[in-house]
Amino acid sequence: MLETLKEKWPEIIHFLKNEYDISEVSVETWLLPLEIYSIEDESVVKLIVPDANFLGYLKKKYSTMLAVSIGEVTGFKCKVDFVVKDQIQEEQLKANQLIQNNQLMVSQTTLQEAGLNPKYTFDTFVVGANNSLAHAASLAVAESPGEIYNPLFIYGGVGLGKTHLMHSIANFILKNNPNTKIMYVTSEKFTNELIDAIRNKNNYSTTEFREKYRSIDVLLIDDIQFIIGKESTQEEFFHTFNALHDAKKQIIISSDKPPREIETLEERLRSRFEWGLSVDIQSPDYETRMAILRKKEELEGYNIDNEVIKYIATNIKSNIRELEGALTKIVALSKLGNNGSSNKEINLALAEEALKDIISPDGVQSITPELILQVVADHFDLTPQEILSQKRNKEIVYPRQIAMYLCRNMTAIPLQVIGKVLGGRDHTTILHGIEKITKDLQNNQSLQNTIDILKKKIHP
Numbered sequence: 001m002l003e004t005l006k007e008k009w010p011e012i013i014h015f016l017k018n019e020y021d022i023s024e025v026s027v028e029t030w031l032l033p034l035e036i037y038s039i040e041d042e043s044v045v046k047l048i049v050p051d052a053n054f055l056g057y058l059k060k061k062y063s064t065m066l067a068v069s070i071g072e073v074t075g076f077k078c079k080v081d082f083v084v085k086d087q088i089q090e091e092q093l094k095a096n097q098l099i100q101n102n103q104l105m106v107s108q109t110t111l112q113e114a115g116l117n118p119k120y121t122f123d124t125f126v127v128g129a130n131n132s133l134a135h136a137a138s139l140a141v142a143e144s145p146g147e148i149y150n151p152l153f154i155y156g157g158v159g160l161g162k163t164h165l166m167h168s169i170a171n172f173i174l175k176n177n178p179n180t181k182i183m184y185v186t187s188e189k190f191t192n193e194l195i196d197a198i199r200n201k202n203n204y205s206t207t208e209f210r211e212k213y214r215s216i217d218v219l220l221i222d223d224i225q226f227i228i229g230k231e232s233t234q235e236e237f238f239h240t241f242n243a244l245h246d247a248k249k250q251i252i253i254s255s256d257k258p259p260r261e262i263e264t265l266e267e268r269l270r271s272r273f274e275w276g277l278s279v280d281i282q283s284p285d286y287e288t289r290m291a292i293l294r295k296k297e298e299l300e301g302y303n304i305d306n307e308v309i310k311y312i313a314t315n316i317k318s319n320i321r322e323l324e325g326a327l328t329k330i331v332a333l334s335k336l337g338n339n340g341s342s343n344k345e346i347n348l349a350l351a352e353e354a355l356k357d358i359i360s361p362d363g364v365q366s367i368t369p370e371l372i373l374q375v376v377a378d379h380f381d382l383t384p385q386e387i388l389s390q391k392r393n394k395e396i397v398y399p400r401q402i403a404m405y406l407c408r409n410m411t412a413i414p415l416q417v418i419g420k421v422l423g424g425r426d427h428t429t430i431l432h433g434i435e436k437i438t439k440d441l442q443n444n445q446s447l448q449n450t451i452d453i454l455k456k457k458i459h460p
Protein backbone atom coordinates (compact mmCIF):
# COMPACT_ATOMS: atom_id res chain seq x y z
CA MET A 1 0.00 0.00 0.00
CA LEU A 2 2.86 2.38 0.80
CA GLU A 3 4.07 2.22 -2.80
CA THR A 4 0.54 2.88 -4.14
CA LEU A 5 0.20 5.87 -1.85
CA LYS A 6 3.52 7.31 -3.05
CA GLU A 7 2.54 6.72 -6.64
CA LYS A 8 -0.88 8.29 -6.23
CA TRP A 9 0.23 11.17 -4.01
CA PRO A 10 -0.09 13.90 -6.73
CA GLU A 11 -3.56 12.58 -7.55
CA ILE A 12 -4.54 12.67 -3.86
CA ILE A 13 -3.45 16.33 -3.55
CA HIS A 14 -5.30 17.17 -6.74
CA PHE A 15 -8.45 15.51 -5.42
CA LEU A 16 -8.19 17.34 -2.08
CA LYS A 17 -7.71 20.71 -3.77
CA ASN A 18 -10.83 20.28 -5.90
CA GLU A 19 -13.01 18.56 -3.31
CA TYR A 20 -12.37 21.17 -0.57
CA ASP A 21 -11.76 24.08 -2.91
CA ILE A 22 -8.30 24.91 -1.56
CA SER A 23 -6.44 27.85 -3.08
CA GLU A 24 -3.27 27.41 -5.15
CA VAL A 25 -1.18 29.26 -2.58
CA SER A 26 -2.43 27.06 0.30
CA VAL A 27 -1.69 23.91 -1.67
CA GLU A 28 1.83 25.14 -2.38
CA THR A 29 2.46 26.23 1.17
CA TRP A 30 0.95 23.35 3.14
CA LEU A 31 0.41 20.33 0.98
CA LEU A 32 3.10 20.11 -1.69
CA PRO A 33 5.97 20.07 0.85
CA LEU A 34 4.50 16.96 2.53
CA GLU A 35 5.94 13.52 1.78
CA ILE A 36 4.61 10.07 2.49
CA TYR A 37 6.77 8.46 5.19
CA SER A 38 5.20 5.22 6.44
CA ILE A 39 2.09 3.30 7.36
CA GLU A 40 1.95 2.46 11.05
CA ASP A 41 -0.36 0.16 12.97
CA GLU A 42 -1.72 -0.89 9.58
CA SER A 43 -3.97 2.17 9.19
CA VAL A 44 -2.10 5.34 10.17
CA VAL A 45 -0.46 7.12 7.27
CA LYS A 46 2.50 9.17 8.46
CA LEU A 47 3.46 12.24 6.45
CA ILE A 48 6.74 14.13 6.72
CA VAL A 49 6.47 17.83 7.54
CA PRO A 50 9.54 19.93 6.71
CA ASP A 51 9.16 22.27 9.67
CA ALA A 52 7.95 21.70 13.24
CA ASN A 53 6.13 25.06 13.19
CA PHE A 54 3.58 23.75 10.68
CA LEU A 55 2.71 20.70 12.69
CA GLY A 56 -0.09 22.04 14.87
CA TYR A 57 -1.83 23.83 12.07
CA LEU A 58 -1.59 20.96 9.61
CA LYS A 59 -3.01 18.51 12.12
CA LYS A 60 -5.94 20.70 12.92
CA LYS A 61 -6.79 21.88 9.44
CA TYR A 62 -5.79 19.15 7.01
CA SER A 63 -5.57 15.71 8.65
CA THR A 64 -9.23 14.82 8.07
CA MET A 65 -9.21 16.20 4.50
CA LEU A 66 -6.07 14.18 3.76
CA ALA A 67 -7.52 10.98 5.23
CA VAL A 68 -10.73 11.35 3.20
CA SER A 69 -8.83 12.13 -0.02
CA ILE A 70 -6.55 9.11 0.44
CA GLY A 71 -9.65 6.94 0.99
CA GLU A 72 -11.37 8.29 -2.09
CA VAL A 73 -8.40 7.97 -4.44
CA THR A 74 -6.92 4.67 -3.25
CA GLY A 75 -9.74 3.00 -1.32
CA PHE A 76 -7.51 2.82 1.77
CA LYS A 77 -9.43 3.78 4.92
CA CYS A 78 -6.92 5.44 7.23
CA LYS A 79 -6.07 8.15 9.69
CA VAL A 80 -3.32 10.67 9.02
CA ASP A 81 -0.51 11.71 11.31
CA PHE A 82 2.63 13.80 10.85
CA VAL A 83 6.30 13.56 11.69
CA VAL A 84 8.91 16.34 11.51
CA LYS A 85 11.85 15.81 9.11
CA ASP A 86 14.64 16.59 11.63
CA GLN A 87 13.24 14.06 14.01
CA ILE A 88 13.43 11.31 11.38
CA GLN A 89 16.98 12.18 10.50
CA GLU A 90 18.02 12.00 14.14
CA GLU A 91 16.28 8.69 14.60
CA GLN A 92 17.84 7.28 11.49
CA LEU A 93 21.26 8.47 12.55
CA LYS A 94 20.83 6.79 15.91
CA ALA A 95 19.65 3.57 14.28
CA ASN A 96 22.58 3.56 11.85
CA GLN A 97 25.02 4.21 14.67
CA LEU A 98 23.54 1.31 16.57
CA ILE A 99 23.90 -1.02 13.62
CA GLN A 100 27.46 0.10 13.03
CA ASN A 101 28.45 -0.32 16.69
CA ASN A 102 26.84 -3.68 16.75
CA GLN A 103 28.66 -4.83 13.64
CA LEU A 104 31.92 -3.56 15.07
CA MET A 105 31.36 -5.35 18.35
CA VAL A 106 30.31 -8.54 16.64
CA SER A 107 33.30 -8.55 14.39
CA GLN A 108 35.75 -7.78 17.18
CA THR A 109 34.45 -10.56 19.37
CA THR A 110 34.30 -12.89 16.42
CA LEU A 111 37.87 -12.03 15.49
CA GLN A 112 39.04 -12.63 19.02
CA GLU A 113 37.21 -15.91 19.34
CA ALA A 114 38.61 -17.08 16.04
CA GLY A 115 42.14 -16.11 17.14
CA LEU A 116 42.59 -13.66 14.27
CA ASN A 117 44.76 -10.60 13.83
CA PRO A 118 42.71 -7.99 11.91
CA LYS A 119 45.90 -6.43 10.53
CA TYR A 120 46.81 -9.52 8.55
CA THR A 121 44.68 -9.14 5.42
CA PHE A 122 45.16 -9.52 1.67
CA ASP A 123 45.30 -5.71 1.48
CA THR A 124 48.43 -5.56 3.60
CA PHE A 125 50.11 -8.56 1.95
CA VAL A 126 52.64 -7.70 -0.74
CA VAL A 127 52.58 -10.12 -3.66
CA GLY A 128 55.89 -10.94 -5.32
CA ALA A 129 57.37 -13.75 -7.39
CA ASN A 130 58.20 -15.59 -4.14
CA ASN A 131 54.61 -15.92 -2.95
CA SER A 132 52.31 -15.34 -5.93
CA LEU A 133 51.07 -18.92 -6.18
CA ALA A 134 50.46 -19.15 -2.44
CA HIS A 135 48.64 -15.83 -2.59
CA ALA A 136 46.43 -16.87 -5.53
CA ALA A 137 45.56 -20.23 -3.92
CA SER A 138 44.76 -18.51 -0.63
CA LEU A 139 42.46 -16.03 -2.31
CA ALA A 140 40.69 -18.83 -4.17
CA VAL A 141 40.12 -20.69 -0.89
CA ALA A 142 38.92 -17.49 0.77
CA GLU A 143 36.40 -16.96 -2.02
CA SER A 144 35.13 -20.56 -2.02
CA PRO A 145 35.93 -22.23 1.29
CA GLY A 146 35.57 -26.00 1.32
CA GLU A 147 35.04 -26.12 -2.41
CA ILE A 148 38.35 -26.25 -4.23
CA TYR A 149 41.65 -26.87 -2.49
CA ASN A 150 41.03 -28.88 0.63
CA PRO A 151 43.28 -28.92 2.52
CA LEU A 152 45.34 -25.95 1.45
CA PHE A 153 48.89 -26.60 2.61
CA ILE A 154 51.19 -23.54 2.75
CA TYR A 155 54.85 -24.16 3.44
CA GLY A 156 58.03 -22.12 3.61
CA GLY A 157 60.83 -20.87 5.86
CA VAL A 158 60.51 -18.90 9.06
CA GLY A 159 59.01 -15.42 8.92
CA LEU A 160 58.02 -15.49 5.25
CA GLY A 161 54.32 -14.74 5.57
CA LYS A 162 52.53 -18.06 6.10
CA THR A 163 50.69 -16.83 9.17
CA HIS A 164 49.85 -13.54 7.46
CA LEU A 165 48.29 -15.39 4.53
CA MET A 166 46.29 -17.73 6.75
CA HIS A 167 44.82 -14.83 8.71
CA SER A 168 44.06 -13.06 5.42
CA ILE A 169 41.98 -16.02 4.27
CA ALA A 170 40.08 -16.14 7.54
CA ASN A 171 39.51 -12.37 7.69
CA PHE A 172 38.26 -12.41 4.11
CA ILE A 173 35.80 -15.24 4.80
CA LEU A 174 34.50 -13.56 7.94
CA LYS A 175 34.01 -10.28 6.15
CA ASN A 176 31.89 -11.99 3.52
CA ASN A 177 30.04 -14.15 5.96
CA PRO A 178 30.34 -13.14 9.62
CA ASN A 179 28.49 -16.27 10.72
CA THR A 180 31.18 -18.66 9.53
CA LYS A 181 32.71 -20.56 12.42
CA ILE A 182 36.44 -20.06 12.04
CA MET A 183 39.26 -21.20 14.25
CA TYR A 184 42.90 -20.26 13.84
CA VAL A 185 45.30 -22.11 16.14
CA THR A 186 48.98 -22.73 16.28
CA SER A 187 49.83 -26.39 16.53
CA GLU A 188 51.34 -25.48 19.89
CA LYS A 189 47.96 -24.27 21.16
CA PHE A 190 46.26 -27.33 19.72
CA THR A 191 48.75 -29.60 21.54
CA ASN A 192 48.56 -27.71 24.81
CA GLU A 193 44.77 -27.74 24.76
CA LEU A 194 44.79 -31.44 24.08
CA ILE A 195 47.17 -31.99 27.02
CA ASP A 196 44.79 -29.98 29.24
CA ALA A 197 41.83 -32.00 27.99
CA ILE A 198 43.56 -35.33 28.60
CA ARG A 199 44.44 -34.20 32.12
CA ASN A 200 40.93 -32.81 32.53
CA LYS A 201 42.38 -29.49 33.68
CA ASN A 202 39.68 -27.01 34.79
CA ASN A 203 37.10 -29.69 33.95
CA TYR A 204 37.95 -29.38 30.25
CA SER A 205 37.39 -32.84 28.82
CA THR A 206 38.49 -34.56 25.63
CA THR A 207 34.82 -34.64 24.60
CA GLU A 208 34.69 -30.85 24.80
CA PHE A 209 37.98 -30.60 22.94
CA ARG A 210 36.58 -32.76 20.13
CA GLU A 211 33.29 -30.91 19.99
CA LYS A 212 35.14 -27.63 19.75
CA TYR A 213 37.41 -28.64 16.91
CA ARG A 214 35.00 -30.78 14.95
CA SER A 215 32.14 -28.32 14.79
CA ILE A 216 33.82 -25.51 12.89
CA ASP A 217 33.58 -24.45 9.26
CA VAL A 218 37.16 -23.39 8.66
CA LEU A 219 40.13 -24.69 10.65
CA LEU A 220 43.51 -23.03 10.22
CA ILE A 221 46.39 -24.76 11.92
CA ASP A 222 49.74 -23.00 11.88
CA ASP A 223 53.21 -24.55 12.05
CA ILE A 224 51.99 -28.16 11.91
CA GLN A 225 55.61 -29.34 12.04
CA PHE A 226 55.52 -28.85 15.81
CA ILE A 227 52.94 -31.58 16.36
CA ILE A 228 54.74 -34.04 14.21
CA GLY A 229 56.37 -36.68 16.39
CA LYS A 230 53.90 -36.09 19.21
CA GLU A 231 51.89 -39.26 18.91
CA SER A 232 48.69 -38.44 20.76
CA THR A 233 48.43 -35.02 19.13
CA GLN A 234 48.97 -36.49 15.69
CA GLU A 235 46.30 -39.10 16.36
CA GLU A 236 43.81 -36.48 17.56
CA PHE A 237 44.58 -34.21 14.65
CA PHE A 238 44.04 -37.11 12.25
CA HIS A 239 40.49 -37.59 13.54
CA THR A 240 39.78 -33.86 13.56
CA PHE A 241 40.99 -33.66 9.98
CA ASN A 242 38.77 -36.56 8.88
CA ALA A 243 35.68 -35.21 10.61
CA LEU A 244 36.06 -31.79 9.04
CA HIS A 245 37.07 -33.00 5.60
CA ASP A 246 34.16 -35.47 5.45
CA ALA A 247 31.81 -32.61 6.27
CA LYS A 248 33.38 -30.53 3.46
CA LYS A 249 34.77 -27.99 5.89
CA GLN A 250 37.86 -26.08 4.85
CA ILE A 251 41.22 -26.96 6.40
CA ILE A 252 44.31 -24.78 5.96
CA ILE A 253 47.66 -25.94 7.23
CA SER A 254 51.07 -24.31 7.36
CA SER A 255 54.45 -25.88 7.85
CA ASP A 256 58.13 -25.21 7.28
CA LYS A 257 58.34 -28.11 4.77
CA PRO A 258 56.08 -29.79 2.20
CA PRO A 259 54.31 -32.95 3.48
CA ARG A 260 56.60 -35.35 1.61
CA GLU A 261 59.68 -33.92 3.35
CA ILE A 262 58.39 -34.13 6.92
CA GLU A 263 60.08 -37.36 7.96
CA THR A 264 58.13 -38.16 11.11
CA LEU A 265 54.74 -37.41 9.60
CA GLU A 266 52.53 -40.48 9.73
CA GLU A 267 51.82 -41.85 6.27
CA ARG A 268 48.03 -41.59 6.66
CA LEU A 269 48.32 -37.86 7.48
CA ARG A 270 50.82 -37.25 4.69
CA SER A 271 48.49 -38.75 2.10
CA ARG A 272 45.60 -36.62 3.40
CA PHE A 273 47.65 -33.45 3.26
CA GLU A 274 48.33 -34.25 -0.37
CA TRP A 275 44.62 -34.48 -1.24
CA GLY A 276 44.43 -30.75 -1.65
CA LEU A 277 46.97 -28.26 -2.91
CA SER A 278 50.45 -27.55 -1.51
CA VAL A 279 51.96 -24.16 -2.25
CA ASP A 280 55.25 -22.73 -1.10
CA ILE A 281 56.54 -19.31 -0.12
CA GLN A 282 60.16 -18.61 -0.94
CA SER A 283 62.43 -15.87 0.36
CA PRO A 284 61.49 -12.55 -1.22
CA ASP A 285 63.64 -11.09 -3.98
CA TYR A 286 65.07 -7.58 -3.74
CA GLU A 287 62.06 -5.87 -5.38
CA THR A 288 59.61 -7.63 -3.09
CA ARG A 289 61.70 -6.76 -0.03
CA MET A 290 61.63 -3.12 -1.13
CA ALA A 291 57.86 -3.28 -1.68
CA ILE A 292 57.28 -4.89 1.75
CA LEU A 293 59.35 -2.18 3.44
CA ARG A 294 57.43 0.51 1.57
CA LYS A 295 54.13 -1.07 2.61
CA LYS A 296 55.22 -1.20 6.24
CA GLU A 297 56.36 2.42 6.02
CA GLU A 298 52.95 3.41 4.66
CA LEU A 299 51.00 1.42 7.26
CA GLU A 300 53.01 2.81 10.17
CA GLY A 301 53.04 6.34 8.80
CA TYR A 302 56.86 6.56 8.60
CA ASN A 303 58.69 8.68 6.07
CA ILE A 304 62.02 7.11 5.28
CA ASP A 305 64.67 7.93 2.76
CA ASN A 306 65.00 5.58 -0.20
CA GLU A 307 68.69 5.00 0.56
CA VAL A 308 67.80 3.62 3.97
CA ILE A 309 65.11 1.34 2.58
CA LYS A 310 67.59 0.08 -0.01
CA TYR A 311 70.18 -0.52 2.70
CA ILE A 312 67.79 -2.72 4.67
CA ALA A 313 66.52 -4.55 1.60
CA THR A 314 70.06 -5.25 0.43
CA ASN A 315 71.30 -6.58 3.73
CA ILE A 316 68.39 -8.51 5.20
CA LYS A 317 67.34 -11.17 2.80
CA SER A 318 65.83 -14.25 4.23
CA ASN A 319 63.21 -13.31 6.79
CA ILE A 320 60.45 -10.72 6.50
CA ARG A 321 60.00 -10.51 10.25
CA GLU A 322 63.63 -9.38 10.50
CA LEU A 323 63.12 -6.98 7.64
CA GLU A 324 60.29 -5.34 9.55
CA GLY A 325 62.24 -5.51 12.82
CA ALA A 326 65.12 -3.63 11.20
CA LEU A 327 62.82 -0.82 10.12
CA THR A 328 61.31 -0.58 13.60
CA LYS A 329 64.77 -0.48 15.14
CA ILE A 330 65.89 2.37 12.94
CA VAL A 331 62.78 4.39 13.76
CA ALA A 332 63.23 3.66 17.48
CA LEU A 333 66.85 4.85 17.40
CA SER A 334 65.88 8.06 15.65
CA LYS A 335 63.31 8.74 18.39
CA LEU A 336 65.89 8.18 21.13
CA GLY A 337 68.13 10.80 19.58
CA ASN A 338 68.85 14.39 20.49
CA ASN A 339 68.08 14.02 24.23
CA GLY A 340 64.46 13.53 23.41
CA SER A 341 64.06 17.10 22.11
CA SER A 342 63.36 16.10 18.53
CA ASN A 343 63.86 13.01 16.42
CA LYS A 344 67.24 12.36 14.84
CA GLU A 345 67.23 12.40 11.06
CA ILE A 346 66.90 8.91 9.61
CA ASN A 347 69.85 8.59 7.25
CA LEU A 348 72.23 5.87 6.19
CA ALA A 349 74.62 6.50 9.09
CA LEU A 350 71.82 6.12 11.62
CA ALA A 351 70.60 2.95 9.86
CA GLU A 352 74.09 1.44 9.98
CA GLU A 353 74.37 2.29 13.66
CA ALA A 354 70.94 0.84 14.44
CA LEU A 355 71.58 -2.39 12.59
CA LYS A 356 75.22 -2.95 13.45
CA ASP A 357 74.42 -5.98 15.61
CA ILE A 358 72.13 -7.49 13.03
CA ILE A 359 74.14 -6.96 9.89
CA SER A 360 77.75 -8.06 10.25
CA PRO A 361 80.36 -6.97 7.65
CA ASP A 362 80.14 -10.38 5.97
CA GLY A 363 76.39 -10.02 5.68
CA VAL A 364 75.62 -12.91 8.04
CA GLN A 365 72.76 -12.31 10.45
CA SER A 366 73.41 -13.32 14.04
CA ILE A 367 71.16 -14.15 16.98
CA THR A 368 70.66 -10.91 18.86
CA PRO A 369 68.47 -9.96 21.84
CA GLU A 370 66.53 -7.78 19.39
CA LEU A 371 65.72 -10.77 17.21
CA ILE A 372 64.70 -12.78 20.26
CA LEU A 373 62.52 -9.91 21.42
CA GLN A 374 60.82 -9.66 18.03
CA VAL A 375 60.12 -13.40 17.81
CA VAL A 376 58.80 -13.62 21.38
CA ALA A 377 56.59 -10.56 20.87
CA ASP A 378 55.17 -11.97 17.61
CA HIS A 379 54.54 -15.33 19.20
CA PHE A 380 52.49 -13.88 22.06
CA ASP A 381 50.72 -11.31 19.91
CA LEU A 382 52.43 -8.44 21.69
CA THR A 383 54.56 -5.60 20.40
CA PRO A 384 58.25 -5.42 21.34
CA GLN A 385 57.41 -2.12 23.07
CA GLU A 386 54.97 -3.89 25.39
CA ILE A 387 57.65 -6.37 26.42
CA LEU A 388 60.12 -3.55 27.04
CA SER A 389 57.55 -1.51 29.00
CA GLN A 390 57.15 -1.41 32.77
CA LYS A 391 53.73 -3.10 32.63
CA ARG A 392 53.31 -5.80 35.26
CA ASN A 393 50.37 -7.85 34.02
CA LYS A 394 50.88 -11.58 33.67
CA GLU A 395 50.26 -11.60 29.90
CA ILE A 396 53.34 -9.43 29.45
CA VAL A 397 55.57 -10.43 32.39
CA TYR A 398 55.74 -14.09 31.37
CA PRO A 399 56.75 -13.48 27.73
CA ARG A 400 59.28 -10.94 29.05
CA GLN A 401 60.80 -13.60 31.32
CA ILE A 402 60.84 -16.05 28.42
CA ALA A 403 62.75 -13.46 26.36
CA MET A 404 65.26 -13.13 29.22
CA TYR A 405 65.65 -16.90 29.38
CA LEU A 406 66.19 -17.21 25.62
CA CYS A 407 68.72 -14.36 25.56
CA ARG A 408 70.69 -16.17 28.24
CA ASN A 409 70.45 -19.52 26.49
CA MET A 410 70.97 -18.53 22.90
CA THR A 411 73.56 -15.77 23.15
CA ALA A 412 76.75 -15.20 25.10
CA ILE A 413 75.71 -11.71 26.09
CA PRO A 414 76.23 -10.73 29.76
CA LEU A 415 73.21 -10.23 32.04
CA GLN A 416 73.79 -6.48 32.30
CA VAL A 417 73.59 -6.08 28.53
CA ILE A 418 70.49 -8.27 28.28
CA GLY A 419 68.92 -6.06 30.96
CA LYS A 420 69.79 -2.95 29.01
CA VAL A 421 68.29 -4.26 25.78
CA LEU A 422 65.17 -5.58 27.50
CA GLY A 423 63.93 -2.22 28.67
CA GLY A 424 66.82 -1.01 30.87
CA ARG A 425 66.33 -3.61 33.61
CA ASP A 426 68.65 -4.46 36.46
CA HIS A 427 70.70 -7.68 36.08
CA THR A 428 69.03 -9.15 39.21
CA THR A 429 65.63 -8.79 37.52
CA ILE A 430 67.00 -10.65 34.51
CA LEU A 431 68.42 -13.36 36.73
CA HIS A 432 65.09 -13.73 38.52
CA GLY A 433 63.28 -14.09 35.17
CA ILE A 434 65.72 -16.74 33.95
CA GLU A 435 65.41 -18.70 37.20
CA LYS A 436 61.64 -18.56 37.10
CA ILE A 437 61.48 -20.02 33.58
CA THR A 438 64.17 -22.64 34.35
CA LYS A 439 62.16 -23.81 37.37
CA ASP A 440 58.83 -23.86 35.51
CA LEU A 441 60.38 -25.87 32.70
CA GLN A 442 60.94 -28.80 35.07
CA ASN A 443 57.26 -29.67 35.26
CA ASN A 444 55.50 -27.68 32.59
CA GLN A 445 55.26 -29.54 29.31
CA SER A 446 53.43 -26.70 27.55
CA LEU A 447 56.19 -24.26 28.41
CA GLN A 448 58.77 -26.74 27.14
CA ASN A 449 56.82 -26.85 23.89
CA THR A 450 56.74 -23.08 23.63
CA ILE A 451 60.46 -22.74 24.29
CA ASP A 452 61.27 -25.40 21.65
CA ILE A 453 59.15 -23.59 19.09
CA LEU A 454 60.61 -20.19 19.88
CA LYS A 455 64.16 -21.56 19.61
CA LYS A 456 63.39 -22.99 16.18
CA LYS A 457 61.95 -19.69 15.06
CA ILE A 458 64.98 -17.77 16.26
CA HIS A 459 67.48 -20.20 14.85
CA PRO A 460 65.83 -22.46 12.23
Ligand SMILES: Nc1ncnc2c1ncn2[C@@H]1O[C@H](COP(=O)(O)OP(=O)(O)OP(=O)(O)O)[C@@H](O)[C@H]1O
Pocket residue numbers: 120124125126127131156157158159160161162163164165223292295320321324457
Ligand atom coordinates in the same frame (compact mmCIF):
# COMPACT_ATOMS: atom_id res chain seq x y z
N1 LIG B 1 54.22 -10.57 1.54
C1 LIG B 1 54.16 -9.89 2.66
N2 LIG B 1 53.68 -8.62 2.66
C2 LIG B 1 53.65 -7.91 3.81
N3 LIG B 1 54.07 -8.35 5.00
C3 LIG B 1 54.54 -9.61 5.06
C4 LIG B 1 54.61 -10.43 3.90
N4 LIG B 1 55.12 -11.61 4.27
C5 LIG B 1 55.36 -11.54 5.58
N5 LIG B 1 55.02 -10.34 6.08
C6 LIG B 1 55.14 -9.88 7.47
O1 LIG B 1 56.29 -10.52 8.05
C7 LIG B 1 56.03 -10.90 9.39
C8 LIG B 1 56.26 -12.39 9.56
O2 LIG B 1 55.28 -13.08 8.77
P1 LIG B 1 54.51 -14.39 9.30
O3 LIG B 1 54.38 -14.37 10.78
O4 LIG B 1 53.28 -14.53 8.50
O5 LIG B 1 55.57 -15.49 8.90
P2 LIG B 1 55.50 -17.07 9.04
O6 LIG B 1 55.93 -17.62 7.75
O7 LIG B 1 54.19 -17.49 9.56
O8 LIG B 1 56.60 -17.32 10.15
P3 LIG B 1 56.77 -18.54 11.20
O9 LIG B 1 57.37 -19.64 10.43
O10 LIG B 1 57.69 -17.97 12.22
O11 LIG B 1 55.44 -18.89 11.76
C9 LIG B 1 54.59 -10.48 9.69
O12 LIG B 1 54.61 -9.26 10.37
C10 LIG B 1 53.97 -10.32 8.31
O13 LIG B 1 52.96 -9.33 8.31
